Amino acid sequence: MEDLSSLSRSLHEILKAPQGGESLASTVEGYLTTAETSTKTAVCDILLELLAEGDEPSQTDKKQVILSDTSLTYLPLLLPLSTSIISSKELVCLIAEYSKAREVVLGLTEGIQSIVDRAEGYQVSDDEGDFEDEEIAVDWPGLIEEYESIIRCLNVAIPRLPNSRSTPTLLSLSESVSISLPILSHQATTISARILLKELCGLVNTIWVWVQNTSDKGGEQRAILFTMLFESITLLGYKVDAKLTERWFLNTFPKFKNMPTSQESLEGWEAGQEFLDLAWSTGQTLDFTPSDIVHKIIDPSHLTVHSSLASLNLISSQLATQDIMTLLPSLVSPMLLDDSMPILCAALSGSSVDAGVAYTWAIVNYYSDSKEGTVEYDNASMLLELLVPLTAQHPSSLMRLALFKLIGGIISLQTSAVNKIELFKQLLEPANPFDNIRIQSLSLLRETISSKEVLSSVLVEILFPILFVSPSQQDLEDNPFTYSPSDLPNSPYIPWWTECLTLLWFILDFDKEDVTGARKRSEGDDGMRAWIGGIEKKLKELQVFLRDGNSEDNNEFGGADFMVMRFEDALNRVRRVTFTHA
Secondary structure, eight states, rough: OOOHHHHHHHHHHHSSSHHHHHHHHHHHHHHHHHHHHHHHHHHHHHHHHHHHHHSSHHHHHHHHHHHOOOOOHHHHGGGGGGGTTHHHHHHHHHHHHOOHHHHHHHHHHHHHHHHHHHHHTTTEEEOHHHHHHHEEOOOOHHHHHHHHHHHHHHHHHHHGGGGSOOOHHHHHHHHHHHHHHHHTTTTHHHHHHHHHHHHHHHHHHHHHHHHTSSTTTTTTTTHHHHHHHHHHHHGGGGGSSOHHHHHHHHHHGGGGSSSSTHHHHHHTHHEEEHHHHHHHHHHTTTTHHHHHHHHHHHHHHSOOOOOOOOOOOHHHTTTTTTTTTHHHHTTTTTTHHHTTTTHHHHHTTTTTTEEEHHHHHHHHHHHHHOOOOOOOOOHHHHHHHHHHHHHHHOOOOHHHHHHHHHHHHHTTTOOOHHHHHHHHHHSTTOOOOOOHHHHHHHHHHHHHHHHTSSSSSHHHHHHHHSSOOGGSSSTEEEEGGOOTTTTGGGGSSHHHHHHHHHHHHHHHHHHTTTTTTTHHHOOOOOOHHHHHHHHHHHHHHHHHHHSSHHHHHHHTTTHHHHHHHHHHHHHHHHHOOOOOOO
C-alpha cells in the first residue's frame, strides 16, 4: 500500500481538479475493491478526514460535492465494511444525509438484497470447470449489524425524498423487509432483536410522517406500513425477552412472588418491555385500535399469520400492567378463547409462546373470576396438548409453574364433571410421555376433588383403569413390576406409585359417603387388589436392596431411602382406611 501521506495528497489533488467529485469516487472505488483491509481502512479514514476539513459551511459544501451523486458507487463498497471499519460506517451515515435521497434509498435497498445473498451462504467457485456452488460460513452478527445500519440510514434518507407518489417506494421497501427479516431474525440475539425492532418501528414512524405530504396519501400506505410493522413484531417481538407470562402471573397471583427463583426469573424484563411499548405506540400512531386487535386475533388472514401473531404479541405486551377488560373494553366475549384458538395454536406451537400463554391466562383468569365464559372441551383438550410439552420442558421454573397452573385453570372452566375428568385422563394416561407432568397432575386432581367438582362415580370409571393397573395388565414393553430394585430408583415409578396411593387415600378419606364408589372398588375389585399386592412386593424388594447395600448405593440413587420412606408411608395410609389386604 502506498504511503498514507501520499495517498491523502493524491485524493486532495483529484478533488481540486474539474469534476473532482466524480474522479474521486472512481479513485476511491479502485482502492476499496482491493483485497487489502489496511488499504480500505486507510482510504475510508482519509476520505472522512477530507470531508471534515475546514469550517462548517466548507464541510457542508464539500460533502455535497463529494457525496451528492456517488451513493450508488460508494454504498455497495462501504456497507459490507461498515461492521469492521468505523470510518466506513460514518461515511455511510453521511451518504444517507447528503447524497440524493432517491439514489440513497435505491442503494440501501440493493444493500439489503446483498445481505440476503450473503446470508444464503453460497458463492460461485472460481474454478471455471466447477459449476457447483461452494458453501461458505455466514457471519450472522456482521450481517445483522449491517442490516441495522441500513435501516438506520433509511430513517435519515426517507424524509428527504420528494413529495411525489410514495406507494412505489413503500412497496419496494416492504418487499425488501419481507424477504430479509425472516432470514436474519432467526439468527438475532436478544440485544440485536431489540435494536432491530427499535429501528424498524422508527422506520415505520418516519415513513408515516413522510407520506402525509405525498401526492398519493390516503391510499394503501397505511396497509403497507402495517405489514412491515406486523412482520417486525412477529419475527422479533418474542426475542426481546420481556417475560410477559411470568410478570402477569406474579402480578395476578402475588403469593408466588416470595418463591426463591421468582425475582431471578424476571431479571432484565424492563429493557425488553421498552421495545414492545415502542411497537405498541407505533401501532397507535397508525390508528390501530383494540377492535382491530381482537378482529385480527380471531380472524387470521389466510395469506399470512403475521398480523394475527403481531396483534397477539401487542395485546400480551400490555397485560402485565393492565387488566384485559381495560385493554379490550366490551371485547372480551364468553367465546373469545374459543374464537382465538386458530392463532393460539400457531403461537403455542411456534415462536410466540410467551404472548400466547399470557393472553390465554388472562382470559382464563377473567372467565374464572367473572363466571362469564368457558372453553369448549375440544379446544381445552387441544390447549392441554400444546401446553403439556411446554410445561415439562421450559427452562424457567417460574414459567413451568405458570403453565401448570394454567392447565388447572383450563380444566376448571369445564362445566361438566365428565369433561373435567376426561381432561385429567389426557394428563394421566401412559400416552402422555412426560412423566413429571403425569405425577404433578395427580396433586392437581386432588385439589379438584377437594372442591367436589368431580366427585362422582365417573371419576372411578374413567381414571382408576389407567391409575391402578395390575401387574398382569401392564404394557409388556415397559412393565414396572418387572424392574429390578436397582432400576426402580432411577425410574419415575416410585414417585408415580406414591402419588397414586396418596390420591387413593385422599379419595377414600374425603369421600366418606362413597359417592365415587372408590371404597367399594378398592375393597372388592381383583385388579385393585392385584395392583396393591404388586406394589407391596416391589416395596419390600426395594427395602431389602437398600438395607443390604451401603451408603454409596443411596447416594448413587439420589436419596432412594427418602423416596422409599414416602412410598411406604403412602401405602400404610391406604391400608389404614381400607380393608384391602394383598
